[in-house]
Amino acid sequence: MKISKGLITAAGEPHRRIPLQTLVDSDGATRTVLSMLLNEVFGSGVEQVCVIVPPGEEAVYAGAAEGFGDSLRFLPQEGPPGYAQAILCGKEFLGREPFVHLVGDHVYVRGAEGNLAQRVVNLAAEEGCCVSAVQPTHESSIGRFGVIGGRRRPDRHSVYEVDSVVEKPTPTVAEERLAVSGLRAGYYLAFFGIHVFTPEFLETLERHAAGETEAAAGVSGALDEVARQSRYLAVQSDGRRYDLGPKYGLLRSQLALTLSGRDREELLAGLVELLSAHPDAGGRSHGE
Numbered sequence: 001m002k003i004s005k006g007l008i009t010a011a012g013e014p015h016r017r018i019p020l021q022t023l024v025d026s027d028g029a030t031r032t033v034l035s036m037l038l039n040e041v042f043g044s045g046v047e048q049v050c051v052i053v054p055p056g057e058e059a060v061y062a063g064a065a066e067g068f069g070d071s072l073r074f075l076p077q078e079g080p081p082g083y084a085q086a087i088l089c090g091k092e093f094l095g096r097e098p099f100v101h102l103v104g105d106h107v108y109v110r111g112a113e114g115n116l117a118q119r120v121v122n123l124a125a126e127e128g129c130c131v132s133a134v135q136p137t138h139e140s141s142i143g144r145f146g147v148i149g150g151r152r153r154p155d156r157h158s159v160y161e162v163d164s165v166v167e168k169p170t171p172t173v174a175e176e177r178l179a180v181s182g183l184r185a186g187y188y189l190a191f192f193g194i195h196v197f198t199p200e201f202l203e204t205l206e207r208h209a210a211g212e213t214e215a216a217a218g219v220s221g222a223l224d225e226v227a228r229q230s231r232y233l234a235v236q237s238d239g240r241r242y243d244l245g246p247k248y249g250l251l252r253s254q255l256a257l258t259l260s261g262r263d264r265e266e267l268l269a270g271l272v273e274l275l276s277a278h279p280d281a282g283g284r285s286h287g288e
Contacts, residue, residue: 010104026261044117111238124196133192145190167220
């Protein structure tokens with residue numbers, strides 16, 4: 001299975017401006033979040049990428065993604081809102097081809113295995129099925145993500161056969177339906193924000209979005225059907241994903257990027273200085 005196209009969704013409320021934000025990457029270069037995401041997806045070996053953006057803002061997003069030339073296309077999300085509809089907006093661009101998909105409100109810090117998008121693409125090409133990257137996530141945070149249930153493949157310790165998917169489960173639902181052997185207590189495999197989807201998945205998603213199925217609507221509902229009816233794999237990342245949407249999400253992401261890069265020591269020294277000057281409970285700084 002050859003994967004030559006990519007899709008980034010960046011039009012959703014309330015975080016549609018996040019891809020335009022500027023951060024300093026691990027190499028110390030100032031870049032937009034969108035530029036970082038494009039580096040990740042093009043690094044997987046794809047040749048063309050489509051970014052789904054808010055209507056009328058194509059030029060703004062193009063300005064945040066300079067340097068990628070004719071291999072990049074921007075399409076507005078017109079019609080119904082929502083994540084599933086954003087993906088379906090790329091149907092004409094994607095045709096009947098599998099594609100790598102990244103969400104527009106995450107940044108990624110690579111682990112020792114390098115570009116995770118490339119790892120996901122390679123596994124999907126080898127196995128000929130949908131593949132999602134996942135990250136062990138504490139039950140206190142799983143209410144922000146889709147979460148998979150499944151079993152580890154004996155031949156590959158970081159690859160899982162997926163048998164169920166639940167969107168934003170409660171800890172009780174996760175314990176009942178999504179426990180995976182080998183994880184620490186209270187941890188579940190939540191989506192990393194990087195997937196390879198097949199044309200068959202798009203057809204399933206379209207049925208769900210049109211209300212022609214009794215299954216839960218949305219991307220996780222469509223993936224749950226895929227998991228029950230055909231082969232679907234997940235690969236555990238040794239890197240980390242950071243959701244930019246929650247309070248302090250941009251700050252946490254910037255700290256994570258810098259701590260993983262060449263400016264680590266400079267940042268740590270600055271944090272020590274900041275903490276030493278922070279007022280204590282009595283209203284005095286530690287230097288007083």
